[in-house]
Amino acid sequence: LRARLSDASLLREAALVGSRWIAASKSGLAVTNPSTGAVIGHVPDLTPADAEEAIAAAALAQKAWAARTAKDRGQVLRRWYDLMMAHQDDLAAILTAEQGKPLPEAKGEIAYGASFIDWFAEEARRAYGDIVPGHAPDKRILVLKQPIGVVAAITPWNFPNAMITRKAGPAFAAGCAMVLKPASQTPFSAIALAVLAERAGLPAGLFSVLTGSARVLGAVLTASPVVRKLTFTGSTEVGAQLYAQCAPTIKRLGLELGGNAPFIVFDDADVDAAVEGAIIAKFRNNGQTCVCANRIYVQAGVYDVFAEKLAARLSTLQTGDGFAPGVTFGPLIDGKAVQKVAEHIADATAKGASVRLGGRPHALGGTFWEPTVLTGVTADMAVAREETFGPVAPLFRFETEAEVVAAANDTEFGLASYLYTRDLACSFRVSEALEYGMVGVNTGLVSTAEAPFGGVKSSGLGREGSRHGLDDFLELKYLCLGGI
Numbered sequence: 063l064r065a066r067l068s069d070a071s072l073l074r075e076a077a078l079v080g081s082r083w084i085a086a087s088k089s090g091l092a093v094t095n096p097s098t099g100a101v102i103g104h105v106p107d108l109t110p111a112d113a114e115e116a117i118a119a120a121a122l123a124q125k126a127w128a129a130r131t132a133k134d135r136g137q138v139l140r141r142w143y144d145l146m147m148a149h150q151d152d153l154a155a156i157l158t159a160e161q162g163k164p165l166p167e168a169k170g171e172i173a174y175g176a177s178f179i180d181w182f183a184e185e186a187r188r189a190y191g192d193i194v195p196g197h198a199p200d201k202r203i204l205v206l207k208q209p210i211g212v213v214a215a216i217t218p219w220n221f222p223n224a225m226i227t228r229k230a231g232p233a234f235a236a237g238c239a240m241v242l243k244p245a246s247q248t249p250f251s252a253i254a255l256a257v258l259a260e261r262a263g264l265p266a267g268l269f270s271v272l273t274g275s276a277r278v279l280g281a282v283l284t285a286s287p288v289v290r291k292l293t294f295t296g297s298t299e300v301g302a303q304l305y306a307q308c309a310p311t312i313k314r315l316g317l318e319l320g321g322n323a324p325f326i327v328f329d330d331a332d333v334d335a336a337v338e339g340a341i342i343a344k345f346r347n348n349g350q351t352c353v354c355a356n357r358i359y360v361q362a363g364v365y366d367v368f369a370e371k372l373a374a375r376l377s378t379l380q381t382g383d384g385f386a387p388g389v390t391f392g393p394l395i396d397g398k399a400v401q402k403v404a405e406h407i408a409d410a411t412a413k414g415a416s417v418r419l420g421g422r423p424h425a426l427g428g429t430f431w432e433p434t435v436l437t438g439v440t441a442d443m444a445v446a447r448e449e450t451f452g453p454v455a456p457l458f459r460f461e462t463e464a465e466v467v468a469a470a471n472d473t474e475f476g477l478a479s480y481l482y483t484r485d486l487a488c489s490f491r492v493s494e495a496l497e498y499g500m501v502g503v504n505t506g507l508v509s510t511a512e513a514p515f516g517g518v519k520s521s522g523l524g525r526e527g528s529r530h531g532l533d534d535f536l537e538l539k540y541l542c543l544g545g546i
């Protein structure tokens with residue numbers, strides 16, 4: 063990997079604790095390439111004392127950072143953004159090596175991740191408060207927005223760059239400090255971000271990147287009374303655990319949890335556009351995103367043609383090592399992910415579904431899996447209830463709008479949803495009826511820095527991106543001025 067990088071210092075085998083870089087020792091944690099199983103490097107296995115040190119450094123740095131002007135903070139963020147884009151190729155190579163997604167997709171993630179730093183560099187100056195008409199002749203009401211303080215972040219491996227910048231951008235723009243624990247599968251992308259943040263002039267101590275056991279370090283971060291907010295992206299199961307761990311210290315919470323996205327194709331849809339949208343929504347990152355279409359509902363009139371076109375289009379796309387040219391689908395992250403995909407397919411076929419395409423481990427071996435299309439899928443199958451997080455497109459047949467809305471909402475999750483129709487009235491009716499935080503109408507891609515990303519029900523709390531994303535890192539303070 064080092065040989066691929068034009069700036070090899072971005073691949074640093076060390077964690078950042080306050081202002082101190084701690085190098086990995088021989089007993090550090092190995093990070094492997096999911097395509098090849100080769101070890102990329104090591105990161106330190108930090109202790110609870112290291113986490114405490116990071117929190118203390120963050121508390122100190124945060125005060126000075128919050129005292130600077132919003133414009134000033136925005137300028138530091140803007141430099142960070144510029145550095146990310148200047149090193150886009152290197153950051154993408156590190157990302158592909160540790161995560162597996164194809165290099166062009168990794169480059170896309172770097173640009174997407176950087177866009178949150180750019181957006182919040184601008185939004186920093188727009189943390190407007192209110193002046194409210196008073197409730198008494200001698201009183202005035204002012205509402206200020208102030209940074210929450212020290213924020214802890216725990217992030218997953220599926221977007222090793224963007225899931226960090228979506229949190230760090232608004233946190234630093236608002237005047238907060240952040241102690242980050244990235245996923246152990248993909249720490250090097252996080253560490254590279256910290257190297258660039260340092261170069262951009264982010265003050266020492268403001269941003270720590272801890273490596274080691276999520277359970278051990280997460281326990282310190284959630285228990286600390288100094289940490290005023292936890293922002294987490296990951297599974298609903300772990301999110302619920304962290305929610306409970308934060309209860310004794312009454313922290314603010316931002317939770318981006320699991321999804322079970324419905325993707326609805328009505329009879330009147332542009333089927334070719336729906337197929338392209340489904341490929342993006344279902345197979346991006348090889349099906350390993352929380353907004354991935356998990357259940358594809360196709361109306362009876364276009365069911366067969368949609369299935370045929372989807373399978374035909376998918377069979378032209380290549381699976382392989384993310385660095386190989388022409389590859390669209392990388393490996394799954396690990397053996398556990400492969401097992402879940404295999405189980406979901408076995409469960410569906412045992413209950414009557416048919417494999418239209420794929421359905422098997424890929425000939426490449428390892429954690430590669432063939433893009434799969436299942437037809438004749440019904441509500442009693444595991445794929446209807448659980449997030450598959452892999453390259454499996456299960457096609458459910460439906461007849462009426464009322465039936466599909468009820469089916470789509472019949473889940474504890476509520477993150478992304480998608481629908482394809484050329485009927486404007488239907489777009490509105492169904493969008494409003496879907497119990498989801500996000501609806502893509504005639505598009506399979508909804509994420510962008512300008513829009514509020516987030517879910518309802520068991521999919522989480524809070525929003526990332528947009529002006530609302532900044533509010534998630536601010537507290538309201540109300541001043542009542544009397545005697546006027």
Ligand code: ADP
Pocket residue numbers: 216217218219243244245246276277278280281295296297298300301303304
């Ligand atoms: P995924 O299935 O995407 O790995 P997880 O929820 O297991 O989802 O992991 C998301 C993040 O949460 C990762 O950074 C992981 O290390 C971390 N994590 C997992 N378990 C815990 C825990 N008990 N406490 C704190 N963090 C955890």
